[in-house]
Amino acid sequence: MIEGIFVDGLIFGVMVLGILISFRIMDMADLTCDGSVATGAAICAVCITKGMPIIVAMLLAFVGGALCGLVTAEIHNRLHIPGLLASILTMTMLYSINLRVLGNKANLPLLRINTLYTYLPKWFSFLPSEYASLLGTILLVLLVKGLFDLFFRTDLGIAIGAMGSNEQMVISQGMNPALLKDIGFCLSNGLIGLSGAMLAQYQGFADANLGQGMVVQGLAGIMLGEFLFSSNRIGLITLRALLGGIIYKALMFFGRKYGYLIHITPNDFKLLTGILVIVSLYVAEMRSRASQSGAKKKALERQAKKEADNA
Numbered sequence: 001m002i003e004g005i006f007v008d009g010l011i012f013g014v015m016v017l018g019i020l021i022s023f024r025i026m027d028m029a030d031l032t033c034d035g036s037v038a039t040g041a042a043i044c045a046v047c048i049t050k051g052m053p054i055i056v057a058m059l060l061a062f063v064g065g066a067l068c069g070l071v072t073a074e075i076h077n078r079l080h081i082p083g084l085l086a087s088i089l090t091m092t093m094l095y096s097i098n099l100r101v102l103g104n105k106a107n108l109p110l111l112r113i114n115t116l117y118t119y120l121p122k123w124f125s126f127l128p129s130e131y132a133s134l135l136g137t138i139l140l141v142l143l144v145k146g147l148f149d150l151f152f153r154t155d156l157g158i159a160i161g162a163m164g165s166n167e168q169m170v171i172s173q174g175m176n177p178a179l180l181k182d183i184g185f186c187l188s189n190g191l192i193g194l195s196g197a198m199l200a201q202y203q204g205f206a207d208a209n210l211g212q213g214m215v216v217q218g219l220a221g222i223m224l225g226e227f228l229f230s231s232n233r234i235g236l237i238t239l240r241a242l243l244g245g246i247i248y249k250a251l252m253f254f255g256r257k258y259g260y261l262i263h264i265t266p267n268d269f270k271l272l273t274g275i276l277v278i279v280s281l282y283v284a285e286m287r288s289r290a291s292q293s294g295a296k297k298k299a300l301e302r303q304a305k306k307e308a309d310n311a
Contacts (some may be wrong), residue, residue, distance in 0.1 A: 003130040005253050009246030010141045011198045012221065016245040017148055017238060018065075018191035019218035024237075025152070026184045027164035031087040033192050033218060034211040035094025036068035040193025042101040045108045045206035054116050058197045065193015068094060069185035077178040091211075098208045107207040115201035133202075140198070144191070145238050151187070152234045160184045213270055220273050221245040223280030 015037060022030035040061035047057035068090060075086040102108050117133050124132035151157045163170045163180045170177055192214075200206040225244025231237060256266055264272070 003134045005250050006246060007134050007137045007202065008253075009249035010137045010242065011195055011202060012217070012249050013242035013245030014141060014144055014198065015192050015195035015214065016218050016221040016225075016241045017144070018188045018195065019215060020222055020238070020241050021160075021184055021188035021191070023219065023222065025161050025164050026181070026188075028181075029084045029087070030069075030072065030185065030188065031084065031215050032068055032072045032090045032094075032185070032189050033215040034213070035091040035098065036065040036189040036192045037196035037199070037211040037214050038098045038206070038208055039068055039094055039101070040065045040196030041200035041206040041210050042098045042108070042196075042208070043193070044197030045110055045200050046101060046103075048110065048113060048115060048201070049108065054114075054119070054201075058116075058194060061197035062190045062194045065196070066186040066190035068193070069187070069189030070182060072189075073178075073182045073185040077181060095208060102206065102208060106209070107205050109205045110201065111204060115204075116198070117202050137198075141242065144194070145242065148191075148238055149235050156180075156183065213273070216270070216273055216277060217248065218245075219277050220280070221248040223277060223284070224248055226284065227280070 015033070019030075019033055022028050043064040044057045044061040047060055048054065052060075071093075072083070072087045072090040075081050075089060076083045079086075081089070099106070116136070120136035121127075121129035121132040124135055127135060152161065159170060159175055160180050160183065163175075163177050163184075167177050170180065196206075196210060199210070221244040222241055223244070224247045225240035225242070228240050228243055229236070231240070252269060255264060255269060255272070259265065259268075
């Protein structure tokens, strides 16, 4: 049971990392996630059923998700449509595309087909199957996290983060914000597509409706992680995003298992998730205001002390 929560949470955490790029690093609302996670799952499932190697199928899922992000970025950059509306348009169109990828079927089962989660118990045969799946997922997610951290320590990654904080400063430095948005959206949705590929293999099927409400769930994971600790270091930011994803999935699991004790049903989960995000955003805003107020008060105190010393 606990192993399953961690595996599900780590897979979800990869998607949270993708949402983290658009929501926190680039400071842009991107709803493409609801479509690109299903795109990644669909591409991976189709590739595996066609006999492609699993690593190739997962890389193609990443590329497919990245292309979804590129469509959103180009609609925003070239047609000058607001980013939120551009992502909604892409998400809407992706539903039909995902059905096409799945062969005009709503879902594609992966039963009796070798996937990552059928190979892991063989690769780590010295462990029970559930622990082998957990170990394999941890290693893969740590690899993704390491590459993520490495990228955002490069000049290009720092420039994408700077654009989210102050786009005019990026322009004044001679960088093209449209290109940075293209790269940021591609990387964001590429990770989301990869998460969808892992999820399809873990649950044993790909579904065109897989992404419904995922962006809100991802935001909930980010918020839960930010309550754990504060940091501006990219390694710790990604760590708390992964931990937030695990905590969110654990809460959903225990809600399904024991929610009946307080008359909560699975039908209530989306409502509760939305409330959780609203409360988290409100608390974060209050903490930010309190921090700014404290900094301003300290600055005034230092100024008053300096004037008193000069007098």
